[in-house]
Amino acid sequence: MAGGVQPYGGSELASVRTADGDEPTDEERRTLRKVSDKLPWSAFLVCAVELCERFTYYGLSGPFQNYIENKPGGSLPGAIGMGQTAATGLTDFFQFWCYVTPVLGAIVSDQYLGKYWTIFYSAIIYIVGCLILFLTSLPVAIEHNAALGGLIAAMIIIGCGTGGIKSNVSPLIAEQYENTTPYVKTLKSGERVIVDPATTIKRIYMVFYMMINIGSLSSIATTEMEANIGFWAAYLLPFLMFIVGFGVLVAGKSHYKVKPPQGSVIPKAFKVMWIAAKNKGNYNAAKPEYQEEFSGNGQAPILSWDSVFVEEVKRALVACKVFAFYPVYWVVYSQMLNNFISQAGQMNLHGIPNDLMQNWDPITIILFIPICDYFLYPGLAKMGFKMLPITRIFWGFMLGAGAMAYAAGVQKLIYETGPCYDAPAACPAALQANGDYAPNNVHVAIQAPAYLLIGLSEIFASITGLEYAFTKAPASMKSFIMSLFLLTSAFGSALSIALSPTAVDPKLLWMYTGLAVACFIAGLLFWWLYKGYNDTEEEMNQLDQQAEKTKEIEQTEKTV
Numbered sequence: 001m002a003g004g005v006q007p008y009g010g011s012e013l014a015s016v017r018t019a020d021g022d023e024p025t026d027e028e029r030r031t032l033r034k035v036s037d038k039l040p041w042s043a044f045l046v047c048a049v050e051l052c053e054r055f056t057y058y059g060l061s062g063p064f065q066n067y068i069e070n071k072p073g074g075s076l077p078g079a080i081g082m083g084q085t086a087a088t089g090l091t092d093f094f095q096f097w098c099y100v101t102p103v104l105g106a107i108v109s110d111q112y113l114g115k116y117w118t119i120f121y122s123a124i125i126y127i128v129g130c131l132i133l134f135l136t137s138l139p140v141a142i143e144h145n146a147a148l149g150g151l152i153a154a155m156i157i158i159g160c161g162t163g164g165i166k167s168n169v170s171p172l173i174a175e176q177y178e179n180t181t182p183y184v185k186t187l188k189s190g191e192r193v194i195v196d197p198a199t200t201i202k203r204i205y206m207v208f209y210m211m212i213n214i215g216s217l218s219s220i221a222t223t224e225m226e227a228n229i230g231f232w233a234a235y236l237l238p239f240l241m242f243i244v245g246f247g248v249l250v251a252g253k254s255h256y257k258v259k260p261p262q263g264s265v266i267p268k269a270f271k272v273m274w275i276a277a278k279n280k281g282n283y284n285a286a287k288p289e290y291q292e293e294f295s296g297n298g299q300a301p302i303l304s305w306d307s308v309f310v311e312e313v314k315r316a317l318v319a320c321k322v323f324a325f326y327p328v329y330w331v332v333y334s335q336m337l338n339n340f341i342s343q344a345g346q347m348n349l350h351g352i353p354n355d356l357m358q359n360w361d362p363i364t365i366i367l368f369i370p371i372c373d374y375f376l377y378p379g380l381a382k383m384g385f386k387m388l389p390i391t392r393i394f395w396g397f398m399l400g401a402g403a404m405a406y407a408a409g410v411q412k413l414i415y416e417t418g419p420c421y422d423a424p425a426a427c428p429a430a431l432q433a434n435g436d437y438a439p440n441n442v443h444v445a446i447q448a449p450a451y452l453l454i455g456l457s458e459i460f461a462s463i464t465g466l467e468y469a470f471t472k473a474p475a476s477m478k479s480f481i482m483s484l485f486l487l488t489s490a491f492g493s494a495l496s497i498a499l500s501p502t503a504v505d506p507k508l509l510w511m512y513t514g515l516a517v518a519c520f521i522a523g524l525l526f527w528w529l530y531k532g533y534n535d536t537e538e539e540m541n542q543l544d545q546q547a548e549k550t551k552e553i554e555q556t557e558k559t560v
Contacts, residue, residue, distance in 0.1 A: 052245025101163020330492025396461020
């Protein structure tokens with residue numbers, strides 16, 4: 001670069017005004033505003049693929065609770081008729097399976113196929129699962145009791161497909177932006193700013209998450225089709241949309257920045273952690289240059305990694321420690337996908353499908369992501385309150401706890417209102433003319449704030465978790481660390497399965513109350529343990545960037 005570039009983090013020229021395109025001095029780092037770089041078009045192509053996949057996923061899963069819980073011919077749509085507890089358990093199993101398989105997807109990507117081809121073949125598997133679900137939801141299949149078997153088979157196959165996609169599409173989109181060095185730029189207004197890679201990655205994930213939630217609005221269409229046409233139509237639309245997404249994936253192949261597989265680091269990473277654990281957490285014991293000292297027999301074993309890899313494993317574990325509390329958050333999040341739907345069915349719907357209310361969540365996210373990105377975060381930063389990752393995650397937990405507390409209040413109101421009080425699904429005195437049970441006299445619109453709070457919590461907790469997983473993971477371990485972040489959702493679903501026996505009247509009030517308390521305590525513990533990470537966040541970002549530079553230089557020297 002021209003114009004007096006100094007070493008990264010140097011201070012000798014801190015008072016010198018740098019030229020546009022140069023790395024900022026220490027003084028400029030402290031005083032200039034950080035902005036996002038332009039996003040590459042290939043990132044938007046990946047976003048389009050993710051939008052279609054999420055359209056399919058949420059379009060299919062939106063009607064699941066009614067499909068499993070209710071019998072055909074009632075006031076609510078239904079097909080299998082297994083009841084709320086079984087429906088909640090099965091939908092939680094689907095969530096669990098969809099977030100376990102990303103670990104396998106990461107291994108396949110890193111070791112064999114690379115991110116693009118893993119997504120490609122996983123999409124084909126996904127299509128097969130969608131086809132099975134559609135065929136077994138046809139009226140003739142439901143009449144011949146094929147719906148349950150087809151549903152379980154489709155859940156397993158779709159879960160395999162989504163695992164290969166989810167662990168790779170989010171790191172793939174961030175890899176479309178390759179700059180790792182901040183630089184100074186003068187805006188048209190004359191303001192000098194720092195174009196910051198970390199801020200750019202944050203914006204990429206904001207856009208990415210917005211695409212996810214635009215796609216998730218598909219359940220508006222599928223729940224209406226479920227109620228007015230049939231489940232087969234509700235499952236046909238997402239199937240066709242996924243075909244469109246697959247077409248975009250194939251057509252955009254030449255535009256993506258695709259890296260070849262580097263070999264799975266997972267076995268080596270676990271070996272490094274095992275050696276460090278045996279030596280009381282001392283990671284030097286896993287470095288080749290220290291092996292003779294730590295082996296104790298004077299003969300150093302031959303290792304298949306270098307010291308840089310050991311440091312990368314240490315960095316990766318920083319992200320993993322932060323993820324430890326996420327399963328509690330995902331239990332809270334999953335309530336809107338099953339028990340909130342059943343809760344809506346206990347109230348007066350006034351012509352609104354009971355599984356339509358869940359769309360308040362993506363609508364909230366779509367509306368508030370730009371507000372947070374362009375107004376809230378910059379405004380708070382000007383006031384001296386930096387919304388760094390740990391702070392954002394903490395507030396995500398608090399908002400999640402608020403959502404459960406509000407849901408508990410709604411459930412209490414339902415139980416206090418006639419005609420069925422605390423037995424809204426089993427009240428013979430409230431039988432309607434068609435033999436079905438009448439709901440309690442509470443308007444379903446009162447449920448909307450619970451979805452709003454969940455949506456806000458996602459902006460703070462879920463988006464930040466994706467960002468944190470990518471930025472803190474070394475380049476060689478991004479798919480793996482992303483899959484571990486997604487695995488926390490699987491643990492949350494496993495906890496939800498364990499709680500599913502409480503998803504029955506009149507225990508629902510205490511279930512929501514318990515989840516509110518658990519999420520609140522988890523948020524406080526998270527803040528207490530990790531708030532110190534905020535103090536060094538910018539320094540850590542600089543060290544991460546410097547480490548990436550060092551590694552690039554070493555690789556260049558090896559090539560030469």
